[in-house]
Amino acid sequence: MSLNSAEWVRFELEGTIGAIRFNRPKANAYDIDFMRAFNAALDEANACEGARVVVLKSDLEKFFCAGSDIRTFSENDVETNKAMVDLARAALAKIETSSKFYIAVLSGHALGGGLEIAMACDLRIASEGKYLLGLPEVKLGLLPGNGGTQRLLRLVGVSKAMELMALGDNISPQEAHRIGLVNRLYPADGFDAAVAEDAQNIADGPxxxxxxxxxxxxxxxxxxxxxxxxxxxxxxxxxxxxxxxxxxxxxxxxxxxxxxxxx
Missing domain, CATH: 1.10.12 (Lyase 2-enoyl-coa Hydratase; Chain  A, domain 2)
Structure with a gap:
């Protein structure tokens, strides 16, 4: 049974840890309805007094988020696409300006706008694996438009950011950890427990x-x-x-x- 747009993104709370979960098969590619749901989940998370830390994670095995739904994006008119991008920018601003601590949990592909979501978080914790991270927008005749150029250069430096975005290269989580794009890299075995421990340690703080x-x-x-x-x-x-x-x-x-x- 297919999910409706309200079910693509949901917020839940367990103890002092909130979670925003993406679940739009096959790749969590987003459109304007996804972004509306994401903004609503962020509003719920930021208003939740019990949540001290909020983790962003995917229910899909192979993808964290593939970014914008390219087929839908190509079929839409420019104004519709700009409205979706405005919603995406608003969502990432809600993460960065929140008093709560946000953690992106990565165990599947995080590409384009998906990586931009992760970069807006306060920490990125990744599992070892064969998935990819990158900002390949140059191959579509675009540049990252949800803050990707500015956030990437602040995380990895101008030179490396220029290389990754100009070539549109995707990199492994191991390489992402080496260059500082990912904060922590854990073995796939025991990954969920390691993330939970990190999140709880932060949530227990002031x-x-x-x-x-x-x-x-x-x-x-x-x-x-x-x-x-x-x-x-x-x-x-x-x-x-x-x-x-x-x-x-x-x-x-x-x-x-x-x-x-x-x-």
């Missing part, structure tokens, strides 16, 4: 601090050193009198694990 860390890094990389240091100082000053900072010090002195409540 939410206000993680939100401040995201802001410091995302905004600071666009600033000169003096402005970046001032941003950092302002953010940490706001944390000193929080319950969680006091709990962190107290737990350290009492030699016990801290219990953070996000206040």
């Amino acid at each position: 939410p206000l601090t993680l939100a401040a860390l995201k802001k410091s890094l995302q905004q600071g990389c666009e600033m000169g050193l003096a402005d970046g240091l001032q941003l950092e100082a302002n953010l940490v000053d706001d944390l000193y009198n929080t319950h969680d900072a006091q709990e962190g010090f107290k737990a350290f002195c009492e030699k016990r694990p801290p219990v953070y409540i996000g206040k």
Whole structure:
């Protein structure tokens, strides 16, 4: 039985870990309806008080996300395609500006817009395997339009980003890890458990601090050193009198694990 567009993307919560799951066979290729569902799932995740970490993952074995549905894209008029791209850009902005910590879980192909989704997340954790990652838009006469040019250069540097996008090359998860595109690479055997452990370790941390860390890094990389240091100082000053900072010090002195409540 085929799924309707509302079922292509769904949000669910387990403990303090939220998950947004893609499930549009055969490749999680997206169109405007998929992007509407993705935005709705992100709104639900960001509004969920219980979710401290949100993982993005695929229910399909071979694909994380293949990017835009090329056949549909080629058949649409320009205005429809621009509307879909606007929704995609809005979705990635919701990830980056969220106070929650987002993790892309990669164990299948992440290509074009699919890799752009992963790059908008705070971490990318990948399984070893024979799947590919890349931004091959140049082969369609386009360049990545959902932030791919800017996010890739910030992750791997201008030179490597130019090489990958100008040639349209796809790379293995092993190579992606080597160049810094992927943060962590685990064997396929035990991958789900490793991801769950990483996600839980972050979720157990202080939410206000993680939100401040995201802001410091995302905004600071666009600033000169003096402005970046001032941003950092302002953010940490706001944390000193929080319950969680006091709990962190107290737990350290009492030699016990801290219990953070996000206040």
